[in-house]
Amino acid sequence: MSELKTCFKRVDYDLSSLLHYIEIGDIGLPDIQRPFVWPNTKVRDLFDSMYKGFPVGYLLFWENANINGAKQIGVGDKAHTVPARLIVDGQQRLTSLFAVFRGKTVLDANYVERRIEIAFRPRDGKFDVADAAIRRDPEWIANISALWTSEQSSRKLVNSFIDALSAKTPLTEDEEEHISHNLDRLFDLQKYPFTALEIASSVDEEQVADIFVRINSEGVTLNQADFILTLLSVFWDKGRADLERFCRASRQPSVQGAGASSFNHFIQPDPDQLLRVSIALGFGRGRLKSVYQILRGKDLETDTYSTEHREKQFKILEEAQAQVLDLTNWHQYLSALVGAGFRSWEMISSKNALLFAYAFYLLGRKRYAVPEHVLQKAIGRWFFATSLTGWYTNSPESAMDADLNRVAVAKTGEEFLGILEEMQTNELTNDFWRITLPSALESSSARAPGLFAFVAAQNRLNAPVLFSHKRVPELLDPTLTTKKKALERHHLFPRAWLERQGEDDRKRINQIANYALLEWPDNISISDDAPSEYVPVVRERFSAEDWQAMCELHALPPEWEGMPYDDFLQQRRVLMADIIRRGYETLR
Structure with a gap:
């Protein structure tokens, strides 16, 4: 009978330790300049719950494979160049706490920079999101980040607040004591206890995703792209930053005179979407599972990990992503859609069809050197066909995998275009058009x-x-x-x-x-x-x-x-x- 072993261990932390481990690079919280989707009201509620001593949920970490020589997360020098733990669940909570306790800015879902300003009223221990009225009211500390970033002692800060409030409103000794107690309690949030479930590095990403779904009350499903983006944070943070910079620029028209940007009228891509294009171009794969293993440094034949293998595969991804994010390639491809009669996002029924057609455009342009005037029509025709038929609606990864395998045998541009045309002909039969x-x-x-x-x-x-x-x-x-x-x-x-x-x-x-x-x-x-x-x-x-x-x-x-x-x-x-x-x- 096989023996079932527990695949995780329980580790207790206090908040100050967690923040310290993030700072030195031991815990792999992605760079703070990553899209942060929580509204400030949710951060307020997090602080309120912690202040009242309520539990705020488990953290879920994943022990990193024992690979040396990796790039660090984020910017600045880290004591640990490779995180020992990657965050699977709890990133929004830890980002919130790290941003507030360290006074860092974050980017929202639209890549707009903002500061999380949580206010605190010591008289009654109330938290709120800072607004103009709160900032004018001496009863409030408008931004509690100042308590931990001012480099002043807690006693000096407490006395300064009481003195400032007393100048506006006389306080009794009992009121001063009560306010002082509430501020001390706020300072003591650094000692707030967290429990983390740390999954062993031997557990694969499918099991980690399953664990995440089972313990997460919101049932958010992790996908392969999530894991690969995490690897980029660990081993090639510049690559992930470049992806996000490109996606951010696609959301706003560039200012006149600022030069070309990724802005367009078809799609505001997310990093995981463009990642799929890079994977298709660099590795010829639509399914991300095996690519994830490769990028971790796994040799699929020997089932072992190595730094050399990982670096080799990341080099392939780096070269592919450079083509994907090249603005000339990007806009030339989108002009093929315009040439095919599609003018804006209002005429796009399938983002998968748009993104996968971009991968085929890049294959035709870079690998097979198809003349641009020929490629424009061919890719426009391919997008027209795949969009019309819902080609990538069901099981898009499998469909793309099959298509990439078909074109992989091509040796010349003519063969490449011939295979694309053959696939369309097989689908768009007379019966398709008539019935x-x-x-x-x-x-x-x-x-x-x-x-x-x-x-x-x-x-x-x-x-x-x-x-x-x-x-x-x-x-x-x-x-x-x-x-x-x-x-x-x-x-x-x-x-x-x-x-x-x-x-x-x-x-x-x-x-x-x-x-x-x-x-x-x-x-x-x-x-x-x-x-x-x-x-x-x-x-x-x-x-x-x-x-x-x-x-x-x-x-x-x-x-x-x-x-x-x-x-x-x-x-x-x-x-x-x-x-x-x-x-x-x-x-x-």
């Missing part, structure tokens, strides 16, 4: 891939805006900032009119096939009139030739305004699928 796609368009989802592909195809075909002499590409410019959108979705058979005819199924009323993009003044003027009433009026603006071309590019059947609603939906879905196919084929 599968029209059926998929029987949807009322505002973010259906088929809807976005239809608009992208209209962009590619330079279709006129319905009932307008302007063109669709002109009015889908994401850089325009207006009070109202230039184009609005319009029910061709107005909802109120359909309801008057007895149609009460909202999903049928809001089907994709009942929508078209109109300029907003036209949308308002049409109102709830029947198609048979408003269409003849609108048609008078156009020649017969222009009207026919417009209806064709908007997949509208001849004399559609007089058709029964069911017949209209069925015929238009087929015609929409044909327009999508025509737009896709222009990318050949």
Whole structure:
């Protein structure tokens, strides 16, 4: 019978010891300049609970593999160059405490720098988030960080506070004693006890994730990317910092004259998303599990760890990430999406499709030296296909792994492009265009891939805006900032009119096939009139030739305004699928 062994040990700390171990590098709290997602109110509640002597939960550490020669976490000299323990659960709590006790700033989820200022009222032991009123009130210590960062003794700080308060409000001896006691209690939070469960280094990341989920009341699931980003914090902190800097810049337009940035109108990537692109490019893998083991320094054949193996693999990742974060590569790739008819995030139904297509763009550009003008169309076509079909919707890692394995055999750019084309041909058969796609368009989802592909195809075909002499590409410019959108979705058979005819199924009323993009003044003027009433009026603006071309590019059947609603939906879905196919084929 096998013997089951406990895979963790219990270790007790006081807070001052934890902060000391973080400072010297023994506990691997990632650099304080990392996105911090707790609101200040939650930090306030943490301090309040500790002050009252309530438990604030276990910490979960993971003993680091015994590997020497690694880079340290964060900045500055550390006594221990390799953390002995990595934080699995408790990072937000320890970041909160480290930031407040050491007076450090943090970055929020949008990479905006802020300081956690927690106020304390010694008269009644109340905590709050500092605001303007609190900062003016002598009853409050507006920022308790000053108590531990001022380098003054606790007695001197207590006396200074009491003297300042007494100057505003006379205090009795009992009140002074009570305030002094509460401040001493606040100072003593440095002795607050924590219990950590420290998981052995021999436990693999899947078991650690399972342990985390089982003990975490919020049930937050760790993924492989979380573990790899932790490794970057330990062994290549500059790499993680570069990732986060790139992601931060993508969230705000660059100031005029400041140069190029990663800002774009498609995606504000997170570090783990770009990490996946680097892994795909550098290691040819969609699944992250084996890559995690490799980056820890594990030789998959001998099942042993070595510093040399780890450094070799990190060098591969470093080279791949440099390509991923190269702004020329980034913007050239995004221009391929624009060329394929996709103009902004509002037309992106799958971030996975966007990110994985970037990996294939980089493979084509760097490994296979495909000419840029050829690669632009090929990758635009690939993204069009994978987005339309939901290629990476289910089991995206497995799908990407399979795709990377397929292209890995290519020796030349022609072979690489041929494999991509073959994969699309196998998926986009005649049955797909004639049966599968029209059926998929029987949807009322505002973010259906088929809807976005239809608009992208209209962009590619330079279709006129319905009932307008302007063109669709002109009015889908994401850089325009207006009070109202230039184009609005319009029910061709107005909802109120359909309801008057007895149609009460909202999903049928809001089907994709009942929508078209109109300029907003036209949308308002049409109102709830029947198609048979408003269409003849609108048609008078156009020649017969222009009207026919417009209806064709908007997949509208001849004399559609007089058709029964069911017949209209069925015929238009087929015609929409044909327009999508025509737009896709222009990318050949």
